[in-house]
Amino acid sequence: MNQNSKSIYYPPGGILIWFLILLEIFTFLGAIMVFLHYRKNALAEFKQAQAFLNPLVGTINTIVLITSGYFMANSLHQLKTNDNKKAARSVQIALFFGIVFLLIKSTEFYGKINHGIGFTENTFFTFYWLMTGFHYIHVLFGVGLLAYMQHAISKNKYNSTNTFDVESSATYWHLCDLIWILIFPVLYLL
Amino acid sequence: MNKEIKINTISWIILIALILASFTIAETHNTQLFLVITLLSVIKFLTITFQFVEVKNAHFIWKLISIILIISYIIGVLILY
Numbered sequence: 417m418n419q420n421s422k423s424i425y426y427p428p429g430g431i432l433i434w435f436l437i438l439l440e441i442f443t444f445l446g447a448i449m450v451f452l453h454y455r456k457n458a459l460a461e462f463k464q465a466q467a468f469l470n471p472l473v474g475t476i477n478t479i480v481l482i483t484s485g486y487f488m489a490n491s492l493h494q495l496k497t498n499d500n501k502k503a504a505r506s507v508q509i510a511l512f513f514g515i516v517f518l519l520i521k522s523t524e525f526y527g528k529i530n531h532g533i534g535f536t537e538n539t540f541f542t543f544y545w546l547m548t549g550f551h552y553i554h555v556l557f558g559v560g561l562l563a564y565m566q567h568a569i570s571k572n573k574y575n576s577t578n579t580f581d582v583e584s585s586a587t588y589w590h591l592c593d594l595i596w597i598l599i600f601p602v603l604y605l606l
Numbered sequence: 607m608n609k610e611i612k613i614n615t616i617s618w619i620i621l622i623a624l625i626l627a628s629f630t631i632a633e634t635h636n637t638q639l640f641l642v643i644t645l646l647s648v649i650k651f652l653t654i655t656f657q658f659v660e661v662k663n664a665h666f667i668w669k670l671i672s673i674i675l676i677i678s679y680i681i682g683v684l685i686l687y
Contacts, residue, residue: 422663422664422665423665424665424667424668426665427661427664427665427668428659428660428661428663428664428668429659434668438671438675441675442675445675445678445679445682448679448682448683449682449686452682452683452686452687453686455686456686456687471629471632471633472629475625475626475628475629478625479622479625479626482618482621482622482625482650482654483618483622485654485658486614486615486617486618486621486658488658489614489657489658489660490611490614493608493610493611493614494608494611497608586658586659587659590654590655590658590659593654593658594651594654594655597647597650597651597654598647598651598679600647601628601632601643601644601646601647602683604632605628605629605631605632605643606632606640606643606644606683606687
């Protein structure tokens with residue numbers, strides 16, 4: 417934990433990443449609320465469209481992403497005890513699960529495109545592509561960030577006294593978890 | 607094992623259990639259970655925020671902001687579902 421973390425100006429990962437978190441979560445919350453509003457007015461159409469999604473695949477992907485977040489959270493503690501080798505390995509595992517998430521999501525997207533289900537199919541799928549697509553881009557960026565962090569930690573660029581960048585990256589990565597935790601039940605389960 | 611990693615592991619197991627519980631409940635196709643699925647999402651959100659992001663160690667205001675965010679979600683779902 418950062419020595420200043422009890423200060424209002426030093427939330428975990430730094431205040432700037434928290435502005436981003438707030439902005440992103442409010443954006444997705446807005447999208448979820450508008451989605452639910454449209455759903456309420458066209459329940460039968462939304463239920464019919466939702467049947468094209470596979471909740472089991474969505475559940476597996478949720479587990480994959482959360483597992484990735486778990487390893488990223490561990491890496492930070494390992495780095496704080498100067499165990500760079502273990503920290504780099506944890507980031508590597510987090511990265512692996514991040515890529516698995518993208519591969520599963522890409523397969524799902526490919527299946528939809530193959531069936532001609534695009535952005536303009538209906539209101540449900542407009543929101544589906546918008547929310548999952550936007551989240552996909554976040555994960556894609558996060559995977560790049562983790563790849564860099566894994567390299568930098570293994571080269572001892574970071575250590576127990578220099579963890580800020582890794583902490584910010586981990587916070588960003590958890591943002592991807594948080595967004596998914598909110599949109600997954602709304603699109604796949606409810 | 608580091609104490610925090612041990613807590614992370616317990617949190618991770620709980621999260622997996624909650625994800626599987628949400629799926630199982632959804633498979634019953636009982637629309638009355640939407641509240642349970644939403645509440646499970648709230649628990650998952652708070653577990654990740656407080657344990658993985660370590661908001662538990664942050665200033666009170668960041669804990670409050672995290673809670674306000676998820677309360678906004680649950681109120682929205684309750685009103686609009």
